[in-house]
Amino acid sequence: MISRSSLDQYEKSLLRTYVRSEVVVVYKTKEAFGGLSNMASGYPLQINGVRILTTEALYQSCRFPHMPAVQREIIGQNSPMTAKMKSKPYRNHSRPDWDEIRYKVMRWCLRVKLAQNYEEFGRLLLATRNQPIVEQSRKDDYWGVKLVDDTGGKLVGQNVLGRLLMELREKLKDDTEGVLKTVPPLGIPDFMLLGKPIGTVTSKSSGDGQKQPELF
Numbered sequence: 001m002i003s004r005s006s007l008d009q010y011e012k013s014l015l016r017t018y019v020r021s022e023v024v025v026v027y028k029t030k031e032a033f034g035g036l037s038n039m040a041s042g043y044p045l046q047i048n049g050v051r052i053l054t055t056e057a058l059y060q061s062c063r064f065p066h067m068p069a070v071q072r073e074i075i076g077q078n079s080p081m082t083a084k085m086k087s088k089p090y091r092n093h094s095r096p097d098w099d100e101i102r103y104k105v106m107r108w109c110l111r112v113k114l115a116q117n118y119e120e121f122g123r124l125l126l127a128t129r130n131q132p133i134v135e136q137s138r139k140d141d142y143w144g145v146k147l148v149d150d151t152g153g154k155l156v157g158q159n160v161l162g163r164l165l166m167e168l169r170e171k172l173k174d175d176t177e178g179v180l181k182t183v184p185p186l187g188i189p190d191f192m193l194l195g196k197p198i199g200t201v202t203s204k205s206s207g208d209g210q211k212q213p214e215l216f
């Protein structure tokens, strides 16, 4: 069995340190780069024809493919924060492989956000240029980073969300053909929303799959 101290050491080895003045900090949604947060409104999504207001609601609903009623409750919330809160009582019933796949789900959610908000979200991502992106958090140093000193200069965490955003930004820089406007479903079992397998997501602006047929 792996001892607690070697687990602690392993967790510590995953931490990264950032200097606040050298990075793009995502903290409050109203700030300049707040649109990079999953809590940001104004980047609506559509999965299997179902409208979802934020990537936070989409991400949280992915915990519960086997509980469509819970998914409905989560995506029915007007605020991303309450969508997250609605998932809390059911967290112990998240899909059993959740901890292993959650970063893949998050990567897919960000891809969907970009595909369906290509101009606006794309512009914001590219505006970060080559700087590291970090989400500052008070509690969560897995997705984000925490302040570690009183002067507020040092941020430490695994920064998984920031790293996924940077990964997507680098793909976007090369996306001359608009390949990122289409998102294939994740190759994991039971990738479902409201009882139906999640299909390929396309850009709403291109109207794929949603265009009315020409009448004349």
Ligand SMILES: Nc1c(N[C@@H]2O[C@H](COP(=O)(O)O)[C@@H](O)[C@H]2O)[nH]c(=O)[nH]c1=O
Pocket (backbone or CB within 6 Å): 037, 038, 039, 056, 059, 084, 135, 137, 140, 143, 161
């Ligand atoms: N930004 C932000 C949060 N962080 C967000 O929470 C999500 C992961 O949640 P989970 O892994 O289920 O705990 C992910 O989108 C991360 O960016 N949490 C908050 O309570 N408030 C916040 O302002």
